Amino acid sequence: MNHDWWQVAARPLDEAARTLAAIRQQQLTKPRGSLGRLEQLTIHLAALQGCERPAVERLWIAIFAGDHGVAEEGVSPYPQAVTGQMLRNFAAGGAAISVLARQLGAELELLDLGTAEPLEPPPAGVRRLQLGRGTANFLRGPAMSAQQGRDALEAGRDSVRRARAAGAQLYIGGEMGIANTSSASALACALLERPATALVGPGTGLDAVGVARKIAVVERALVLHGAHAGEPLEILLRLGGFEIAALTGAYLACAQEGLPALVDGFICSVAALLAVRLNPACRDWLLFAHCGAEPGHRRVLEALAAEPLLELGLRLGEGSGAALAVPLLQLACRLHGEMATFAEAAVADAGR
Numbered sequence: 472m473n474h475d476w477w478q479v480a481a482r483p484l485d486e487a488a489r490t491l492a493a494i495r496q497q498q499l500t501k502p503r504g505s506l507g508r509l510e511q512l513t514i515h516l517a518a519l520q521g522c523e524r525p526a527v528e529r530l531w532i533a534i535f536a537g538d539h540g541v542a543e544e545g546v547s548p549y550p551q552a553v554t555g556q557m558l559r560n561f562a563a564g565g566a567a568i569s570v571l572a573r574q575l576g577a578e579l580e581l582l583d584l585g586t587a588e589p590l591e592p593p594p595a596g597v598r599r600l601q602l603g604r605g606t607a608n609f610l611r612g613p614a615m616s617a618q619q620g621r622d623a624l625e626a627g628r629d630s631v632r633r634a635r636a637a638g639a640q641l642y643i644g645g646e647m648g649i650a651n652t653s654s655a656s657a658l659a660c661a662l663l664e665r666p667a668t669a670l671v672g673p674g675t676g677l678d679a680v681g682v683a684r685k686i687a688v689v690e691r692a693l694v695l696h697g698a699h700a701g702e703p704l705e706i707l708l709r710l711g712g713f714e715i716a717a718l719t720g721a722y723l724a725c726a727q728e729g730l731p732a733l734v735d736g737f738i739c740s741v742a743a744l745l746a747v748r749l750n751p752a753c754r755d756w757l758l759f760a761h762c763g764a765e766p767g768h769r770r771v772l773e774a775l776a777a778e779p780l781l782e783l784g785l786r787l788g789e790g791s792g793a794a795l796a797v798p799l800l801q802l803a804c805r806l807h808g809e810m811a812t813f814a815e816a817a818v819a820d821a822g823r
């Protein structure tokens with residue numbers, strides 16, 4: 472039987488490393504459990520990285536950009552040209568994620584999967600794949616062809632392979648795409664079988680009239696494509712975006728290559744949900760950075776049984792929420808790796 476690459480098994484977790492890390496946590500000079508969720512987080516990271524003392528110092532951040540045909544329905548306050556223009560800003564170092572990546576010493580990879588107005592010449596440092604001039608408007612038909620979907624999934628996988636080859640310890644995917652909250656909302660409605668009114672929000676900042684228009688657009692999309700809700704690949708082709716498909720491919724590849732992924736905002740979380748629907752075993756490899764302001768984000772996280780690290784009302788995307796959570800992960804790993812044990816510090820442990 473012929474399997475698609477994303478159906479290949481995820482790497483199993485290292486249970487021996489998990490046990491060693493759990494024992495170490497018990498021996499550190501603090502009341503047991505006093506570092507709360509950070510304790511379980513480091514133990515889980517130990518199982519993912521296959522070592523007693525995990526580390527997340529070497530970071531890979533990949534930003535996938537793509538335009539959306541549904542932008543012509545007036546679902547975003549910003550013009551489509553912003554997608555390409557922001558790619559230039561990412562490369563020039565002026566975007567939020569540029570600042571965060573610099574501060575973290577992270578590798579920042581930029582990928583143009585298909586913008587409506589490709590910048591000429593392509594900005595230095597941007598990998599151009601250009602699967603099309605954005606997706607088709609999903610109110611007129613499927614957003615992308617099967618070949619475009621496959622190419623986008625592979626673009627995500629290839630990014631993870633580069634991260635792995637470079638020795639990354641944590642993979643962060645980010646996205647940029649005007650109107651992609653409409654695509655992500657439609658996908659989430661289909662996958663979670665929820666009405667548009669429950670999941671659609673303001674995105675980059677629509678007013679109430681704009682949100683009502685966006686709800687109507689998503690409702691029409693669900694009438695057109697909702698019959699395929701039980702087929703995650705088909706629903707991705709019909710309602711997705713190139714950058715969302717690439718993120719889906721990246722999360723699936725992270726699980727196969729054994730590289731933990733830190734998931735960013737609403738759009739990334741929808742890509743994570745697609746990845747888990749396509750290959751449920753990839754769930755273990757996904758850590759969730761934050762719960763953002765877009766109302767659908769919480770619902771998607773709940774469906775994934777995800778416990779995000781931060782809740783700051785973020786709604787920027789571009790991997791920024793994940794980058795902001797990295798110092799917390801790094802400090803959790805430092806505590807786990809560097810604190811003295813009761814024996815080392817000659818501190819009396821609790822009696823039984």
Ligand SMILES: O=C(O)c1ccc[n+]([C@@H]2O[C@H](COP(=O)([O-])O)[C@@H](O)[C@H]2O)c1
Nearest residue numbers: 547648650651652674675736737787788
């Ligand atoms: O990550 C999020 O939770 C998030 C929430 C709202 C908006 N965004 C970003 O805003 C853009 C999409 O918003 P919109 O209103 O054009 O659909 C896209 O570039 C995303 O990176 C991102």
Ligand SMILES: Cc1cc2nc[nH]c2cc1C
Nearest residue numbers: 549553647675787788789
């Ligand atoms: C300016 C701008 C920056 C962004 N970064 C991610 N999505 C974005 C959307 C806009 C509009």
